[in-house]
Amino acid sequence: MLLQQEPQLRELRIFDLHLGPWLEELKTGPVQVTAIQGDVTQAHEVAAAVAGAHVVIHTAGLVDVFGKTSPETIHEVNVQGTRNVIEACVQTGTRFLVYTSSMEVVGPNIKGQPFYRGNENTPYEAVHRHPYPCSKALAEQLVLEANGRKVLGGLPLVTCALRPTGIYGEGHQIMRDFYHQGLRLGGRLFRAIPASVEHGRVYVGNVAWMHVLVARELEHRAALMGGQVYFCYDNSPYKSYEDFNMEFLGPCGLRLVGTRPLLPYWLLVFLAALNVLLQWLLRPLLLYAPLLNPYTLAMANTTFTVSTDKARRHFGYEPPFSWEESRTRTIRWVQAMEGSAQ
Numbered sequence: 267m268l269l270q271q272e273p274q275l276r277e278l279r280i281f282d283l284h285l286g287p288w289l290e291e292l293k294t295g296p297v298q299v300t301a302i303q304g305d306v307t308q309a310h311e312v313a314a315a316v317a318g319a320h321v322v323i324h325t326a327g328l329v330d331v332f333g334k335t336s337p338e339t340i341h342e343v344n345v346q347g348t349r350n351v352i353e354a355c356v357q358t359g360t361r362f363l364v365y366t367s368s369m370e371v372v373g374p375n376i377k378g379q380p381f382y383r384g385n386e387n388t389p390y391e392a393v394h395r396h397p398y399p400c401s402k403a404l405a406e407q408l409v410l411e412a413n414g415r416k417v418l419g420g421l422p423l424v425t426c427a428l429r430p431t432g433i434y435g436e437g438h439q440i441m442r443d444f445y446h447q448g449l450r451l452g453g454r455l456f457r458a459i460p461a462s463v464e465h466g467r468v469y470v471g472n473v474a475w476m477h478v479l480v481a482r483e484l485e486h487r488a489a490l491m492g493g494q495v496y497f498c499y500d501n502s503p504y505k506s507y508e509d510f511n512m513e514f515l516g517p518c519g520l521r522l523v524g525t526r527p528l529l530p531y532w533l534l535v536f537l538a539a540l541n542v543l544l545q546w547l548l549r550p551l552l553l554y555a556p557l558l559n560p561y562t563l564a565m566a567n568t569t570f571t572v573s574t575d576k577a578r579r580h581f582g583y584e585p586p587f588s589w590e591e592s593r594t595r596t597i598r599w600v601q602a603m604e605g606s607a608q
């Protein structure tokens with residue numbers, strides 16, 4: 267999107283632990299695309315990649331709420347990695363830093379309190395225990411506190427944090443997991459969460475556009491945007507997590523069984539805890555990381571939706587992809603997966 271939408275772009279550096287062959291397709295245009303294989307936990311690698319950059323969009327992170335990696339690793343990547351990016355900007359003189367934070371910085375909290383149509387100023391007790399939200403909250407705090415620090419050359423660093431709600435769209439691993447689970451269950455998924463529990467979702471293309479816009483506007487609107495947080499939002503409908511997924515999985519042949527949860531909540535809690543035990547017992551042999559665990563159950567069962575226009579007011583954000591376009595593009599992606607699955 268940067269290559270298509272940013273006329274000022276002279277070089278795009280992509281720094282990632284895992285570089286894919288798709289990067290080669292980006293190198294066909296007039297803008298220099300530099301792919302750098304590196305680890306954000308290694309300060310020297312980050313500094314070398316950042317040196318000379320005008321703006322850094324820091325979106326690297328470990329998105330793990332399924333117990334696939336240790337809390338220490340999540341912290342190392344999400345917190346220390348962010349610290350390394352900030353220090354690289356300061357040491358090399360990069361003045362503008364955009365950070366991909368998350369709704370999880372706010373909630374749902376461990377008390378299961380709903381956040382209903384909230385915005386960036388809505389009072390809410392952001393209390394977390396899980397390593398992932400804790401790491402995102404710490405990293406966001408580091409980014410916002412770094413706003414105003416002097417970088418090499420003596421000018422101030424300008425930082426901003428974007429908080430996507432549940433991202434969906436092409437490449438969404440969790441959607442892929444739901445789809446494959448449905449295929450394994452004969453084309454069916456079984457409702458576990460009441461339809462009334464709404465979860466905010468945002469299309470990946472709109473999240474990407476918000477990042478491009480902030481990267482462009484941060485310099486000209488530093489006084490307004492510096493040190494600010496913005497929820498990433500669009501016109502995606504408010505639905506339960508499972509019903510929302512069915513907007514894409516339904517047209518691809520899956521069916522959500524039950525108009526209300528098929529199992530009582532206490533049994534779901536028991537099964538989620540059993541999954542944790544099984545994960546622990548099986549760890550020496552294999553990685554067992556099902557979708558259902560105590561954290562994912564609590565998240566899915568707590569309403570969290572945002573309603574805000576702060577990004578529009580501060581830097582003119584309007585989602586370029588309508589709900590219909592976002593839905594169609596995601597369905598096409600799942601269908602392409604379906605083709606590969608058959």
Ligand SMILES: NC(=O)C1=CN([C@@H]2O[C@H](COP(=O)(O)OP(=O)(O)OC[C@H]3O[C@@H](n4cnc5c(N)ncnc54)[C@H](O)[C@@H]3O)[C@@H](O)[C@H]2O)C=CC1
Pocket residue numbers: 281282283284304305306307325326327328329343347366367368369402429430431432433434
């Ligand atoms: N998936 C979601 O629903 C949401 C994600 N986010 C945030 O968006 C950002 C991107 O996440 P996703 O695209 O969902 O996940 P993703 O796993 O597709 O992207 C994360 C990227 O970070 C890279 N990475 C991981 N560890 C690294 C390391 N040590 N050094 C360098 N690169 C590393 C991965 O290779 C990957 O390309 C993350 O910061 C995440 O916390 C925020 C809100 C919602």
Ligand SMILES: CC(C)[C@@H](O)CC[C@@H](C)[C@H]1CC[C@H]2[C@@H]3[C@H](O)CC4=CC(=O)CC[C@]4(C)[C@H]3CC[C@]12C
Pocket residue numbers: 329331367368369370431432433440458459465507508557558559561562563565566
């Ligand atoms: C098994 C069922 C109970 C099923 O409904 C569980 C769904 C569960 C896997 C998801 C429900 C809410 C999701 C999280 C939410 O969208 C916020 C997120 C923000 C991020 O920064 C990363 C992803 C996630 C934690 C997302 C993960 C999947 C859910 C927990």
